[in-house]
Amino acid sequence: MAQDSGYLERVFADARSTYQALADALPVSLLIKDTEGRRLFANKKYLEVRGQSLASILNKDDFDLFPVHLAASYVADDQVVMRSGEAMHSIEETISTDGSPRWIERMKCPIKDSQEKVIGIQVMFWDVTERIVAEKELRHEQSLLKTLLDNIPDSIYFKDTESRFLRISNAMAKKFAMENASDVVGKNDSDIFTSEHALLARKDELRVMQSGEALVDRIERETWADRDDTWCLSTKMPFRDESGKIIGTFGISRDITELTKSQQQLREARDVATKANEAKSNFLANMSHEIRTPMNAIIGMSELLAQSDLTPEQRDYNTLVRDSADSLLRLLNEILDFSKIEANRLELESIPFSTRDVIEKAGQTLSVKASEKNLELLCRIAPDVPSRLMGDPGRLRQVLVNLIGNAIKFTETGHVLVDVNTTEPMPAVHETDPTPKRPTKRGEAADQQTLWLRFQVSDTGIGIPEDKIQSVLEAFTQADSSTTRRFGGTGLGLAISRQLIDLMKGKLEVESEVGKGTTFWFATPFPVAATQASPDRQLRQLAGTRVLIVDDNPVNRRILEEIFVVWGFKPTLVDGGKNALQRVRDANSAKQPFQLIVLDCMMPEMDGFELARLYRQQFPHDTARLIMLSSANLPDRSDQLRELHISRY
The missing domain is CATH 3.30.565.10 (Histidine kinase-like ATPase, C-terminal domain)
Structure with a gap:
C-alpha cells in the first residue's frame, strides 16, 4: 500500500498544476486520498467549505479530522470502494465546521493505475441540505394533506382548468359512491351529476378562474341522475401553482340536506302558526267587540241606575255590578292588546x-x-x-x-x-335589529x-x-x-x-x-316637541315667597320641598299640626309670617281640615293662603273649604 501511495503522489505531482486548475473550477468539493486514507489533494471549494488550508489537511486521515463515529463510517465506505473497484453514491449527514448538521450528496470513485490496480480514491460531494429539508417539508405537507383528505367529513376536491377532478377527499368519494378516491381522477361533474348541475358548476369554476376570486359559502342544490337532490354549503377558490398562475380550482363543501329539510319544516310550521295566530287575533278582536258591546251597555245602565233612588242594599248591588263589569272590560282590553302585540299588529x-x-x-x-x-x-x-x-x-x-x-x-x-x-x-x-332604530313618523321632524x-x-x-x-x-x-x-x-x-x-x-x-x-x-x-310651555310669569313673580309645608310623610315633604325650591320659594317643613301651629307663631314673632301654607288632608292625630280650623281660630289676622293636598278625590266638602277659606283643594 505504501508503494501505491508513493506512485500516486508522483503521478499527481507531474499533473498537479493542470489538475489543480480544473479542480478549482468545479462547483463541488473534490478530495483525493491514497489507499491509507491520507489526503493528497483538495480543491478550492473543499477548502472553503471546510474552512481549512491545504497544508492543514495534507497527509491526514479521517480520524485526524472528524469525530470517531463519522471517521469510521467514511473509512468503511472507502474500503468498499477500493475492494469493489466501483463508484459509490450516497447522501449523508455530516457536521459543518461550525458544528451544525448538514446534508451532502457524495460520489466516491476508485483511482486505478494502468494495470487497473486501485491506488487511491477520488471523493466529490456537494451540499444538499436545502433540498433535503425541502423534501422533508414536502413529505410532511403531503402527509398532512393525506390525513386531511382521508378523515375530514366534508367534501374537498381539486380540479384542473378543464374542470376534471385531480383529487378528492374520502368523504367526497363516499358521497359519489366510489370505493377509492382515485377512481374519480380524470372525470368531471357531467360524469356524476345531471347535465344541468354540471353546467352550473362549470360556470362557477370559469368565473373563479377568470376573476381569481373565491365564491364563499354558497348554498347549492345538487341534482343526481340516480337519487334524490341534496344540498350543500360550498366554497370554491382558484388553484394556483408556485408562480401564482391559476391552474384550476379547488373547493370544500358540507352537506346540509338535513338542515335544509329541517328549515323547510320550520318555515312550514311557522306559516301554520302565523295563520293560526292571525285566526286567534281575529277571533279575539271579534269576540272582544261582541262582548264589549253588551258590557258597555251594562256599565252605562249601572251608571244611570246609580243616579236613581236606591236603597243602601240596592246601591251595593249596583256597585258590585259596575265593578265586575269594569274588571271584565279591563281583562278584555289586556287580552286584546297582548294578542295585537304577539301578531305585530300594534x-x-x-x-x-x-x-x-x-x-x-x-x-x-x-x-x-x-x-x-x-x-x-x-x-x-x-x-x-x-x-x-x-x-x-x-x-x-x-x-x-x-x-x-x-x-x-x-x-x-x-x-x-x-x-x-x-x-x-x-x-x-x-x-342586532337590522331595521332602523326608530323611523320618523307622521308629525315628527327628522x-x-x-x-x-x-x-x-x-x-x-x-x-x-x-x-x-x-x-x-x-x-x-x-x-x-x-x-x-x-x-x-x-x-x-x-x-x-x-x-x-x-x-x-x-x-x-x-x-x-x-x-x-x-x-x-x-x-x-x-x-322633544317643537313647542314647549313657557314658564309662568306669575310664578316668577312669587319667587321668595315663604311657604309652610305640613305633611306627616317624609317622602312627600321632600318632594314638595324640591318643587317649591325650583320655583324660587322658601319652604319650611313640619310633620304635623302641633308643630305647624308653633312654626306659625315663631314666624309671626320674627315678623316673617308665612304667605302660603300647604296642608296634607290625611294626617294622624290632626288632619288637614282640623289644622286649618285651628289656624283660622288662633291667627285670625293672618293673610296666608291655604292649599289642601289629597292623593284621592274625597267626597264633596266644598262648604267646609269655603268656611275655612281654603284657596285650593
Whole structure:
C-alpha cells in the first residue's frame, strides 16, 4: 500500500498544476486520498467549505479530522470502494465546521493505475441540505394533506382548468359512491351529476378562474341522475401553482340536506302558526267587540241606575255590578292588546302630548284605590323634564297605570312613589335589529332633539323573591300562585308593559326585596316637541315667597320641598299640626309670617281640615293662603273649604 501511495503522489505531482486548475473550477468539493486514507489533494471549494488550508489537511486521515463515529463510517465506505473497484453514491449527514448538521450528496470513485490496480480514491460531494429539508417539508405537507383528505367529513376536491377532478377527499368519494378516491381522477361533474348541475358548476369554476376570486359559502342544490337532490354549503377558490398562475380550482363543501329539510319544516310550521295566530287575533278582536258591546251597555245602565233612588242594599248591588263589569272590560282590553302585540299588529302613535298631563292622569286614575288603602300616592317630576314630548301618550299612560296599579295592589302600608327624570341613553337594546332604530313618523321632524326619560315606580309593599323577579315580566305569570287568589289579575299587565316599552325602543327593569318593596323602572327615548310651555310669569313673580309645608310623610315633604325650591320659594317643613301651629307663631314673632301654607288632608292625630280650623281660630289676622293636598278625590266638602277659606283643594 505504501508503494501505491508513493506512485500516486508522483503521478499527481507531474499533473498537479493542470489538475489543480480544473479542480478549482468545479462547483463541488473534490478530495483525493491514497489507499491509507491520507489526503493528497483538495480543491478550492473543499477548502472553503471546510474552512481549512491545504497544508492543514495534507497527509491526514479521517480520524485526524472528524469525530470517531463519522471517521469510521467514511473509512468503511472507502474500503468498499477500493475492494469493489466501483463508484459509490450516497447522501449523508455530516457536521459543518461550525458544528451544525448538514446534508451532502457524495460520489466516491476508485483511482486505478494502468494495470487497473486501485491506488487511491477520488471523493466529490456537494451540499444538499436545502433540498433535503425541502423534501422533508414536502413529505410532511403531503402527509398532512393525506390525513386531511382521508378523515375530514366534508367534501374537498381539486380540479384542473378543464374542470376534471385531480383529487378528492374520502368523504367526497363516499358521497359519489366510489370505493377509492382515485377512481374519480380524470372525470368531471357531467360524469356524476345531471347535465344541468354540471353546467352550473362549470360556470362557477370559469368565473373563479377568470376573476381569481373565491365564491364563499354558497348554498347549492345538487341534482343526481340516480337519487334524490341534496344540498350543500360550498366554497370554491382558484388553484394556483408556485408562480401564482391559476391552474384550476379547488373547493370544500358540507352537506346540509338535513338542515335544509329541517328549515323547510320550520318555515312550514311557522306559516301554520302565523295563520293560526292571525285566526286567534281575529277571533279575539271579534269576540272582544261582541262582548264589549253588551258590557258597555251594562256599565252605562249601572251608571244611570246609580243616579236613581236606591236603597243602601240596592246601591251595593249596583256597585258590585259596575265593578265586575269594569274588571271584565279591563281583562278584555289586556287580552286584546297582548294578542295585537304577539301578531305585530300594534302600532304606536307619534303625536305631541303634555308630559305632566299623562303622568298626573295616570295617578288620578288610581288615587281612589290608594286612598282606600290609606296609601300615599306621590309623584315627583324633575324640573329638566320637557313639558311636551312626541310619542304615544295613550300607551305611555297604560304602562304607568299598570305599574302604579300593581304597586298599590301589593302594598298594604306606606306609599307609592312615581319618579320621572331625564337619563343617559340606554345601551343599544336593539343593536342586532337590522331595521332602523326608530323611523320618523307622521308629525315628527327628522331633526328633532331626542331625550331619554326614566320613569320609576317604587312601593313599600310585599316585595318579590329574587328567584321570581324575572318571571313576573312573562305573560300569564305571577310571583306566586297564591298571588292570583289573593290579589287577582291575569299576569298579563307586566308582560304587555314590557312589550310596549320594547316597541318604544326602551328598557324595563325590576328591583325588589321581600318585605321592603319593589321598584319598577323603564327608560325610553322621546323626541322633544317643537313647542314647549313657557314658564309662568306669575310664578316668577312669587319667587321668595315663604311657604309652610305640613305633611306627616317624609317622602312627600321632600318632594314638595324640591318643587317649591325650583320655583324660587322658601319652604319650611313640619310633620304635623302641633308643630305647624308653633312654626306659625315663631314666624309671626320674627315678623316673617308665612304667605302660603300647604296642608296634607290625611294626617294622624290632626288632619288637614282640623289644622286649618285651628289656624283660622288662633291667627285670625293672618293673610296666608291655604292649599289642601289629597292623593284621592274625597267626597264633596266644598262648604267646609269655603268656611275655612281654603284657596285650593
